[in-house]
Amino acid sequence: MSIVEGLVADLTAQSAELDTLVAALDDAGWAQPTPAEGWSVAHQIAHLAWTDRVAALAATDPDAFGRVLDDAARNPTGFVDTAAEEGAADAPARILENWRSARSDLAEALGAVPEGVKIPWFGPPMSAASMATARLMETWAHGLDVADALDVTTVPTDRIRGVVHIGVRTRDFAYAVHGLTPPAAPFRYEITAPSGELWTWGPDDATDIVRGPAIDFCQLVTQRRSQADLDLEIIGTEATRWAGIAQAFAGPPGPGRPSTTADERPAER
Template identity: 60%
Template sequence: MADPTPLSVFDDLRAESDELDDAVAELGPERWALQTPASGWTVAHQIAHLAWTDHSALLAVTDEDGFRELVEKALAAPDSFVDEGAEEGARMPPAELLARWREGRTALDQALRAAPPGARIPWYGPPMSAASMATARLMETWAHGLDVADALGVTRPPTDRLRHIARLGFRTRDFAHVVHQVPVPADPFRVELAGPSGELWVFGPEDAPQRVTGPALDFCLLVTQRANRADLALRAEGPDADRWLDIAQAFAGPPGTGRPAKGDAR
């Protein structure tokens, strides 16, 4: 399977968002208040966070000065900035919050598609292309959608949209080492994953001495820290690849705390 095109990333982000929208659109207020696996976050917090981050991304694409002010606020309160944004949105009536999320993600979709070829969009980490920004938004939408599904007691079947997230997880290998203050491996890795449709997705040189293999879903759960490594069917060959599976994260920011293994006491 060839690497996804920029257009397919935009289309897949829209599809991922619409699928999550369908899951929450008809919920009553009491279900918006259900607790999710993220400590202290309800379904409303999860959707509010997506709306808040979409707004941040829209500013980054369309208003660099406005986004710069947002970054300054984040630097002034690094431990609480994200939670405060989610908390503010979660206090809104569900219908109003849902409308805000829909409006924001539609505006972001249009802005990303209209971005000039080769444009570099500022972010909390290094600047990125419009396609990379869409990939990051798809990753977050999928991961927070899993938390919502868990709270609602439903299952969201994996799709081949996961290829974008798997590729991002592979490309953020070095970043994960840096944020965990672990030396970056000198040699590249090979990653071989079985996609939901049965296709084999491969990243990295074929002759790499160290590799990771397993289901694409499990790899995506790992790099978004939605499941503990102990509960996943991923195999590492080589000590550096093995260590990577303990620290992998595809999202920006400080090291994530991850999720406990299913057998751990809560």
């Protein structure tokens, strides 16, 4: 199995896991508010359907995707919300059908991207492997929002290695979106997988170190939990600064999530 095939398989499995959470919901369940302010379960799934559909378009028809970029440029801070709102207005069965179709098309499209070809996106162009990893990250993060809304605890799997990886790779991006200069020295990441395996990135002698469970690290970089509520060991001045701005998703700086003991404030979508 190639790297892309493996990542697409992980994305497919992560999507299927979320599908099982929402497939049997009644209308009230789809209307349940999630931690993302103003977004119901329906908004979350409609957003994934739209993004998967647009990602498939980018992989198969860059010119058509360029027109999506043009539309987004006319509403740069609101096009994501607008798409989610429009999608969430459909009947739940239709939302789910749209998502299933979109993610199937995306899996097929990513598998057909020639090696070395970059897919245009809202940020820098990405390889098929990077796109699959990004979609895995978003599916996992929005799935966590849905699980929280439904008061369900899901069992993490080693599929989240892809989420950890993109969290590590976006270190410098997090600095950049905050107008900060990234440090020249790499960090050391020592992340414990759900299976107990130790995943590492960076040199052994790094002075800035991030250690802890993969689930906590993923929640940090997707801004689904406050750092104060996570079991992460952060060592070093720069690692400490990074932990406060970590962001694996594209777009402007996200406001993050409040601590469970803090006052409520708007949450990142």
